Amino acid sequence: MLDKATPPTLSLGLDEPSESFDLWSDAGYEIIEAKRRESRENELAKRKPRTYTQVQATQLIGRSESFLKGKGLNDAWSDSGLPRYTLKRINELRDKTGTRYRKPENVKPLTIALAKLKGGVGNSTICVHLAHYLATQGLKVLIVDLDLQASASGLAAGVNPDVDFDKEDTVYEILRDAPMDFPSIVRYTYFENVLLAPCNSVMQNLEFELVEQIQKDRSEWPKDEDGKPISVYNRLSVGLKTIENEFDIILLDCPPALGTITINALTAADAMINTVRPNPLDRTSFAVFNSSLASLYESVPKPLRYYRILINQMDRSRASELEENTIREIYGSYVLKNTVVESSEIKGAPSLMSTLFDLEKPVKSSNANRRAVDSMSRTFDEILTDIKALWEMEAEDNG
Ligand SMILES: Nc1ncnc2c1ncn2[C@@H]1O[C@H](COP(=O)(O)OP(=O)(O)OP(=O)(O)O)[C@@H](O)[C@H]1O
Ligand SMILES: [Mg+2]
DSSP, rough: OOOOOOOOOOSSSSSHHHHHHHHHHHHHHHHHHHHHHHHTTTTTOOOOOOEEEEEHHHHHTTTGGGGGTTTTHHHHHHHOOEEEEEEEHHHHHHHHOSSOOOTTSOHHHHHHEOSSTTTTTSHHHHHHHHEEEEEEETTEEEEEEEEOOHHHHHHHHHOOHHHHHOOOGGGGHHHHOOOOOOGOOEEESSSTTEEEOOOOOOGGGHHHHHHHHHHHGGGOBBBOOTOOOTTSSHHHHHHHTGGGGGOSSEEEEESOSSSSHHHHHHHOSSSEEEEESSSHHHHHHHHHHHHHHHHHHHHHHHOOOOEEEEOSBOOOOOHHHHHHHHHHHHHGGGBBBOOOOHHHHHHHGGGOOTTTTOOSSOSOOOHHHHHHHHHHHHHHHHHHHHHHHHHHHHHHHHH
16 A cells, blocks of 8 residues: 555655655544544443542531442442542532632623644643642533644543544634634533533644635635634634523633634633743743734733743752742742642553543552642642633622
């Protein structure tokens, strides 16, 4: 099959790049198709939800331990015969006893762009872990994956996005042609109350295709419900409006570039969290990103309801501590007080297609797991506390 792409003798170049890449692409897609069939047959995506011990469940419900004792409300039993509870059950019990936090009805959900310029800072890791944490606290969260690397889709859905999602399952066609169809791609995930609008590598052409559309006559652009053409920068914002009220929080996982797709995210978002790592290279790239954001918000002036900087991959070195101090000197109280630690547990979770808030057991080490979960929980709780304060303030203003 690869005869022409792989010449019989060693070649240092490609005589006909187009033909070779075409053949390799066909071969790649054949393998993807075979895997897709296999995974559908195995129903890979169906997994049992995480369960919690009785102590964990009562803490989450906000009641004393005796609350669940002997009531037989558990969904499963542990190997040693102890009761275990799903988040679905915990939420039902929260609703029944009135301990579930509810976003005030007269405030809008918060749409948070997780934007960055530099790749690999932990943006997608933070995105999906934050979604799982917020859902554990009783909120309903939508993750919108806008990065063709699709790490957030993989982690949130527990699948291989290039194998398991077709083009029409992703945000690609929505942003290109049909923003009003946004709800059709939103899917449930293995985690209660976390839904996903996925993407995969089909997104690679979208940036060019959107730029091409700018040149076209407006009559060829997709239309909103009033029949008005939707500009290439507003596709996500218009699409999200069709579904946003079903959620408390919407998290937008952005690609590491300030192109048309990220501009869509920033146009749709009314909040932003920037993840940075404590090293000078990341800080420099973040300063460059700040300058791009300055120009962007100058051309599209709008306030952010919430803005914070999250320091990820904090280790115990003196260099990281100095760097953290520098970041705090520049950005002051916009930097979250808590930081997320550098941890082999956080790094290891994606290989189990999971997050630390979904896994019932450590990836490898109990101590390391506790440290990582604690640091994430503290950081995300700080965010949730801020958001609740914001909503309460807005609810009063909207009175
Ligand atoms: N706190 C952490 N401790 C250890 N490893 C981490 C931590 N946060 C993220 N990582 C690891 O760093 C790598 C990059 O993370 P991630 O994919 O979330 O970054 P990203 O900013 O979304 O990158 P990309 O530009 O590829 O989208 C992954 O291997 C992830 O597991
Ligand atoms: Mg990412």
